[in-house]
Every structure is written in C-alpha cells, then in structure tokens.
Amino acid sequence: MKPLTEQEIRAAFVNCTKGEAKRLSVPRDLADRPWQDLDYLGWRDPQAPGRACLVAELDGRPRALVLRSPGHASQRMRRSMCSICLTGHDGGVSLMVAPKAGRAGQQGDSVGAYLCSDLACSLYVRGRKDAGAGARLTETLTVEEKIERTVANLAAFVAKVTA
Numbered sequence: 001m002k003p004l005t006e007q008e009i010r011a012a013f014v015n016c017t018k019g020e021a022k023r024l025s026v027p028r029d030l031a032d033r034p035w036q037d038l039d040y041l042g043w044r045d046p047q048a049p050g051r052a053c054l055v056a057e058l059d060g061r062p063r064a065l066v067l068r069s070p071g072h073a074s075q076r077m078r079r080s081m082c083s084i085c086l087t088g089h090d091g092g093v094s095l096m097v098a099p100k101a102g103r104a105g106q107q108g109d110s111v112g113a114y115l116c117s118d119l120a121c122s123l124y125v126r127g128r129k130d131a132g133a134g135a136r137l138t139e140t141l142t143v144e145e146k147i148e149r150t151v152a153n154l155a156a157f158v159a160k161v162t163a
C-alpha cells in the first residue's frame, strides 16, 4: 500500500469520534514501515493494551478502525486461524472487536473477527514472518492470490463495520 502520514491515518478512522482519533497512539516509525509489503498497517496501542488499530487503503482511500482486543491469554493453547489472512497459528490469534461506525456503534453495536494478534497478516501471507510449526497448511494458492484473498476479507470486515 501507499505510505500514509500520521495525519492521513488519524483522518481515516471510521468508527470513533474525531476527538478519539486525535488522541489514539499512531506509530512514530511510520517512515520505516514496510509499506510495499503491507495490505494494511496494524498496531497495538502501547498506552492501552486492550486496544489495537488498523488502517488499509480500500477503494483508493484510507480507512482506519479502532479495535478492542480483550487479550489472548486464554486462547494461547488453542490453535486458531486468522479470519483475514487465513494463517493458522499456535495461539497467535486474537478476537478483535470493532465498534460499528456512527450511531450503531454509539449504541454498542460491534463486529468481531479473529485476527493475527500482532496484526501482521501481510507479512505472514508473503512469507516474511513465520507463524510457527502449526501454520504449514498445504495451500495451492500463489502469494498474489493469498494477498487478494486477504484484501477481500479485510474489505468485507471494514464494510461490516461501516454498514
């Protein structure tokens, strides 16, 4: 994806207020992120361990989500699969809950998905990060096809949040 600035990221949040988007922690090392290998940039908020964010470029514009991650300690022993990149991990998957955009979110509506705990789907898909021994599913898809699938799953997730 195209590199984004902090300002662009803050302006892209769809499921929190403008004030919250201003206060969220955005990574300081944006210039050093491997943008060309990212389908989305995801990070955990160092100031709020139960909070994560992600930003993707969908239909030509950046869309960012705030996610609540209740933590994955209890799931650590279970092998599970990320619903975005379909990487299987030995415990590296967390339930992430996104409040819905707009009034629905203010009334408590949310959408949940199991995501790679480190939000590094793009790197697993490209083989730049190893998900552990349990991850080696035999898949006949090419990397390009896996990237397409990841982007499609992510777009579907974002669409559910903004619906």
Ligand SMILES: [Zn+2]
Binding pocket: 082, 083, 084, 085, 086, 087, 115, 116, 120, 121, 122, 124
């Ligand atoms: Zn993933």
